[in-house]
Amino acid sequence: RRPSPEDLVEGLNPQQRAAVEHRGGPLLIVAGAGSGKTRVLTHRIAHLLATREARPGEILAITFTNKAAAEMRERVEQLVGPAARTMWVSTFHSACVRILRREHAALGMRSSFSIYDAADSQRLMQLVCRSLDLDPKRYPPKAFSHKVSDLKNELIDAEDFAATVSDSNAFDQALASAYRSYTQRLQQAHALDFDDLIGRTVHLLRTFPAIRESYRRRFRHVLVDEYQDTNHAQYVLVRELAGVASEGWDVRERAQADWAAVDETSEQGGAPGAALPPAQLTVVGDADQSIYAFRGATIRNILEFEEDYPDARTILLEQNYRSTQNILNAANAVIARNSGRRAKNLWTAEGAGPRIVGYVADSDHDESRFVADEIDRLGDSDGVKPGDVAVFYRTNAQSRSLEEVLIRAGIPYKVVGGTRFYERREIKDAIAYLHAVANPDDAVNVRRILNVPKRGLGDRTEGQLAWFAERERISFAAAVERHEEVGLPTRAATAVARFAELLAGLRAMVDGGSSPAEILDAALDRSGYLAELRASDDPQDASRVENLAELHAVAAEFRDAAPDGTLVDFLERVSLVADADQIPLDDGGRGVVTLMTVHTAKGLEFPVVFVTGLEDGTFPHQRSLADPEELSEERRLAYVALTRARQRLYLTRAAVRTSFGVPNQLPASRFIDDIPRESLEWRREESATEAMRRGWAAGHGGRSRGGDHDGDGDFAPAFGSGSRGERGGTGPRTRADGGVGAGTGGGARGVSERGGAAADVPSLAVGDRVTHDSYGLGTVVALEGAGASSVAKIDFGGAGTKRLLLRYSPVTKL
Ligand code: ATP
Numbered sequence: 001r002r003p004s005p006e007d008l009v010e011g012l013n014p015q016q017r018a019a020v021e022h023r024g025g026p027l028l029i030v031a032g033a034g035s036g037k038t039r040v041l042t043h044r045i046a047h048l049l050a051t052r053e054a055r056p057g058e059i060l061a062i063t064f065t066n067k068a069a070a071e072m073r074e075r076v077e078q079l080v081g082p083a084a085r086t087m088w089v090s091t092f093h094s095a096c097v098r099i100l101r102r103e104h105a106a107l108g109m110r111s112s113f114s115i116y117d118a119a120d121s122q123r124l125m126q127l128v129c130r131s132l133d134l135d136p137k138r139y140p141p142k143a144f145s146h147k148v149s150d151l152k153n154e155l156i157d158a159e160d161f162a163a164t165v166s167d168s169n170a171f172d173q174a175l176a177s178a179y180r181s182y183t184q185r186l187q188q189a190h191a192l193d194f195d196d197l198i199g200r201t202v203h204l205l206r207t208f209p210a211i212r213e214s215y216r217r218r219f220r221h222v223l224v225d226e227y228q229d230t231n232h233a234q235y236v237l238v239r240e241l242a243g244v245a246s247e248g249w250d251v252r253e254r255a256q257a258d259w260a261a262v263d264e265t266s267e268q269g270g271a272p273g274a275a276l277p278p279a280q281l282t283v284v285g286d287a288d289q290s291i292y293a294f295r296g297a298t299i300r301n302i303l304e305f306e307e308d309y310p311d312a313r314t315i316l317l318e319q320n321y322r323s324t325q326n327i328l329n330a331a332n333a334v335i336a337r338n339s340g341r342r343a344k345n346l347w348t349a350e351g352a353g354p355r356i357v358g359y360v361a362d363s364d365h366d367e368s369r370f371v372a373d374e375i376d377r378l379g380d381s382d383g384v385k386p387g388d389v390a391v392f393y394r395t396n397a398q399s400r401s402l403e404e405v406l407i408r409a410g411i412p413y414k415v416v417g418g419t420r421f422y423e424r425r426e427i428k429d430a431i432a433y434l435h436a437v438a439n440p441d442d443a444v445n446v447r448r449i450l451n452v453p454k455r456g457l458g459d460r461t462e463g464q465l466a467w468f469a470e471r472e473r474i475s476f477a478a479a480v481e482r483h484e485e486v487g488l489p490t491r492a493a494t495a496v497a498r499f500a501e502l503l504a505g506l507r508a509m510v511d512g513g514s515s516p517a518e519i520l521d522a523a524l525d526r527s528g529y530l531a532e533l534r535a536s537d538d539p540q541d542a543s544r545v546e547n548l549a550e551l552h553a554v555a556a557e558f559r560d561a562a563p564d565g566t567l568v569d570f571l572e573r574v575s576l577v578a579d580a581d582q583i584p585l586d587d588g589g590r591g592v593v594t595l596m597t598v599h600t601a602k603g604l605e606f607p608v609v610f611v612t613g614l615e616d617g618t619f620p621h622q623r624s625l626a627d628p629e630e631l632s633e634e635r636r637l638a639y640v641a642l643t644r645a646r647q648r649l650y651l652t653r654a655a656v657r658t659s660f661g662v663p664n665q666l667p668a669s670r671f672i673d674d675i676p677r678e679s680l681e682w683r684r685e686e687s688a689t690e691a692m693r694r695g696w697a698a699g700h701g702g703r704s705r706g707g708d709h710d711g712d713g714d715f716a717p718a719f720g721s722g723s724r725g726e727r728g729g730t731g732p733r734t735r736a737d738g739g740v741g742a743g744t745g746g747g748a749r750g751v752s753e754r755g756g757a758a759a760d761v762p763s764l765a766v767g768d769r770v771t772h773d774s775y776g777l778g779t780v781v782a783l784e785g786a787g788a789s790s791v792a793k794i795d796f797g798g799a800g801t802k803r804l805l806l807r808y809s810p811v812t813k814l
């Protein structure tokens, strides 16, 4: 039996019920996290269908992610049955793609237009800048790409922009011509970038009234979830689709007019300018959860909704149905410190629940181990299933150590919105090099790297080598060595000779007793693999370099734990975690642990949540520390993170975190300080001795050999990656047990002295100005080491002073 309209409002509180039953003018539901906004949207749709006020085809519901769209469709389907399938429930982007595929002719586009993702459009911008002969130092293509995106989100096209640029502004002039040429190239390629999907749809609706009317006739109900994250273009799109009540339009007449409009269906697309009443618009959001300012989202859209839609009704929801009071107290306290917000206080009828658990780990690895141990323990003692648990981090690079520990602990997991570390292309490539060096018979891996990075060895050469190997009954690698006998064309022969030399050189390192870390470094340097990634403007390549730095850290860690370990030992260890088949899958419907960034977690909920990396410089992100607006956004992000938890919340941090291959000592996140003491229980705190030691270190400047320490508190290899692997206890480390200056020296030791040519390491001098992909502009204040192992201390102003292992750092000399 289908639920009756009355069933659909049962169990809702009076405000929720009012929101579901509201009819007429625009409706704004603003409310804190977990107060049932999404639930109200879902029930409202079901209610409209159950009362037969709307047919499924007349509903357009917009969510922020495809996952959320699928969930909403499923929930409505559960409520009203399969008829729900003809509804449009989608993200802004997919809705626009659908409209553009139908209406392409009006815009003079092929229906098969292609869609450029962020990486594609950055690459295109790079080509444009090159052909315009723009100096990449003064006019960075990446910055242009972002600017163009910002302009598009404001619906400012290339011509509009060019018209506003003054003759004296060289930067904007360059930008204007790049924007124009970028636009032309997209057109020639019959391609649209992500921002165009919205912008072109807006243009379509504005330019062709008949088309606009046909969509307005069709969608009598427009509902938008996560409205706080719409940008200007999306805002205008909603307004174009829904329409705005013309002045004097009588709301009470609207219901009738609606029906009239629906009845005279829209074969002719409706007469332009016909007085069609606006669609019923429902938007729900929470200004405190606006976390996409970097994509042009503006809280203004929600704050000024009432001004823009004078006949709008606003409903506030305050009861939270998701979390315990302890979790809400923490979230309320963190967000309360943002200024210029409407105060609201979430409460729950569910009771206090267990206290939030805090944990301070020595290192990122120890932090991951705590997470894994705790997931195990909860399973044993409380029957918590892996599927009940989510682990959040601020940036994707933080997932590696978590993944590794979870794999070793046999806990099934998935990474949402990213590829698992050991499945990433660059990691597989790097490991393939090591396999090829360790085992010449490993044809698969030798063949994998034959033309990686590109050395002009295509399928043809590979085929000839393979054929020769077969004929001679030798391995593929042996065929590479005997390339002179294969009869290759000169150019290929030269390239193969170089490849053979490269492998031989690396094998000699193995015989000479080099550590796996050194061999890895040499492979990446001598092959030119790292240099190629570093030279690229593609942001994906920058994150590939970061991932390789992570792999370097794995190898350095291995060396510290097992100084006599061979390359084969290392590969064995890595294969155990790298082999996808070893990763346990969901066993018997118990689900898998979800790993994701906080951004991806918006709108979701889990019984158990771990928020990791709560350090100033990680979360809040380093970039935000000097900028109050960005810091407010980080605070909203923290609010989103905390409010995902239903019953149990864990907050963890690492005293030392390795990034770009160098360990950094980071202070506790300021967000932790805001949480009321009585809601938080420390499972392991930074010990008094440790805090003292830090103070002591700061007071004394460098404190151990080799100038490893600069005393400014952002680098402390003394108890860094050391012997993490075997350390048994998790008790607080004290000075007595070797925490200080004992010289396990994870950092500088993680650097190879014999690592090879390292042509890609920028040669810097004290005083040089540099830019870093994440930290921005900086000045070199000190240098240590040489060649591949150089470490630079760079002052990034507001972003702080950082010690960076140059080989793996996205640093460019200006
Ligand atoms: P967010 O801001 O995080 O997107 P939200 O406001 O959309 O949160 P929902 O996800 O709709 O909140 O609801 C949070 C949880 O509370 C869900 O599990 C939902 O089913 C439940 N819930 C909401 N309202 C009620 C209610 N009246 N009775 C019982 N459970 C409810």
Ligand code: MG
Pocket (backbone or CB within 6 Å): 037, 038, 039, 225, 603
């Ligand atoms: Mg929601």
